[in-house]
Amino acid sequence: MENHEYFLNEAIEEAKKGLSEGGIPIGSVIVHNGKIIGRGHNRRVQKGSVILHGEMDALENAGRLSASVYRECTIYTTLSPCPMCSGAIRLYGIPKVVIGENKTFLGDEKLLNESGIETILMNNSNCISLMEKFISEKPTLWNEDIGE
Amino acid sequence: MENHEYFLNEAIEEAKKGLSEGGIPIGSVIVHNGKIIGRGHNRRVQKGSVILHGEMDALENAGRLSASVYRECTIYTTLSPCPMCSGAIRLYGIPKVVIGENKTFLGDEKLLNESGIETILMNNSNCISLMEKFISEKPTLWNEDIGE
Numbered sequence: 667m668e669n670h671e672y673f674l675n676e677a678i679e680e681a682k683k684g685l686s687e688g689g690i691p692i693g694s695v696i697v698h699n700g701k702i703i704g705r706g707h708n709r710r711v712q713k714g715s716v717i718l719h720g721e722m723d724a725l726e727n728a729g730r731l732s733a734s735v736y737r738e739c740t741i742y743t744t745l746s747p748c749p750m751c752s753g754a755i756r757l758y759g760i761p762k763v764v765i766g767e768n769k770t771f772l773g774d775e776k777l778l779n780e781s782g783i784e785t786i787l788m789n790n791s792n793c794i795s796l797m798e799k800f801i802s803e804k805p806t807l808w809n810e811d812i813g814e
Numbered sequence: 815m816e817n818h819e820y821f822l823n824e825a826i827e828e829a830k831k832g833l834s835e836g837g838i839p840i841g842s843v844i845v846h847n848g849k850i851i852g853r854g855h856n857r858r859v860q861k862g863s864v865i866l867h868g869e870m871d872a873l874e875n876a877g878r879l880s881a882s883v884y885r886e887c888t889i890y891t892t893l894s895p896c897p898m899c900s901g902a903i904r905l906y907g908i909p910k911v912v913i914g915e916n917k918t919f920l921g922d923e924k925l926l927n928e929s930g931i932e933t934i935l936m937n938n939s940n941c942i943s944l945m946e947k948f949i950s951e952k953p954t955l956w957n958e959d960i961g962e
Contacts, residue, residue: 681821710878717865717874719904726865730858733961734895753922754865758961774901777925813906 668687669719670742670764670786677742677766678792680707687712690811691796694743695723696760698735704728710811719811720744721751725758736760744793746773748812756781766793770801771812818890818934821845825890826940828855828868835860838959839944842872842874842891844908846883852876867959868892869899871905884908892941894921896960904929914941918949919960938951945952 669728673695680693684707696704706723709715718726721743736758744766747755752774755763762784768775803810821843828841832855844852854871857863869891881890884906892914895903900922903911910932916923923933949956 714878715874716876716878716906717870722865726863729862730862730864732958736961749901749904750898751901753897753899753904756897756901758864775918810878810880813884 668804670788672767673702673740673742674744674764674788674790674793676705677720677744678790678796679722680705681744681793681796684708684712684720685793685796685800690807691800692720692743692745694720694741696724696728697740697742698738703731703735703739708811709806717750718746719751721747722754725754731758733759741762742766744790745797746771746775748773749777752778755783762786764788766790767797769794770797816938819887821850821888821890822892822912822936822938822941824850824853824913825868825892825952826938827890828853828872829941829944830858831949832856832868833948838955840891840893842868844872844876845888845890848925851879851883851887852864856959862942865898867896867897869947870902873902878908881907888890888912893939893945894930895920895925895926896921897925899928903931908933912940915945917942918945926958 677693678746681691685691690708693707704724704727709718739760742764746768824871825841829839833839837859838856841855852872852875888910890912898922
């Protein structure tokens with residue numbers, strides 16, 4: 667049985683960890699057969715990284731996996747995945763993406779769907795308020811993170 | 815004046831460096847105002863990384879830049895950029911991609927073009943032979959890198 671609420675909450679924990687480190691509050695977990703095999707959060711500030719968005723950090727922390735494993739995974743992310751993260755999801759053929767919210771930022775959901783990837787939007791109020799507060803407090807940092 | 819041949823050769827040097835480290839021979843450089851501001855190569859093997867494709871490594875090594883800089887850059891890559899790298903290029907709005915070859919792997923060139931990004935295909939024989947030799951010698955590693 668899938669428990670999207672439970673795993674999304676784990677992604678939110680990652681987002682909060684990022685915020686407590688002075689970073690951008692976006693988190694992600696990757697689930698395989700009901701178990702978290704990778705988790706991470708945006709580390710732009712913490713590592714001076716332009717590629718470690720939340721989903722990318724979770725993918726990296728999951729380590730090198732074969733295509734057959736990715737194809738049985740679900741990735742949870744607190745925020746609608748940007749073109750880079752959506753591209754990584756498409757590259758590795760992760761078939762399902764559970765999205766905390768897309769109110770503060772709309773990523774490549776349409777492209778994911780066109781690529782045959784299922785997206786499930788949770789409209790989670792914790793995810794929305796984390797990002798709304800962050801964007802209003804640090805708009806310049808946020809714009810940097812989305813290339814604007 | 816643009817000198818695509820010169821900068822593509824720098825990307826090929828990166829690819830060769832990767833190969834000499836036991837890695838996958840794909841390299842990339844990012845050029846701004848005629849100067850290389852980031853260079854890198856695929857580090858799947860070297861760092862156990864699933865996100866450090868050549869273009870991603872070059873982006874990471876260029877460091878945190880503002881959108882206005884990315885929008886004046888050209889990225890050179892020895893191989894047609896995969897969905898992840900194409901997504902990163904789209905995220906940051908890099909307007910031009912010079913591609914060594916797309917004979918051994920065709921990435922998201924169409925999507926780049928549809929996003930208003932110019933692609934220039936060099937059909938470079940050194941790039942082709944580097945990849946043909948690598949793929950024939952290590953097909954399993956190559957398939958892992960492209961999620962197959």
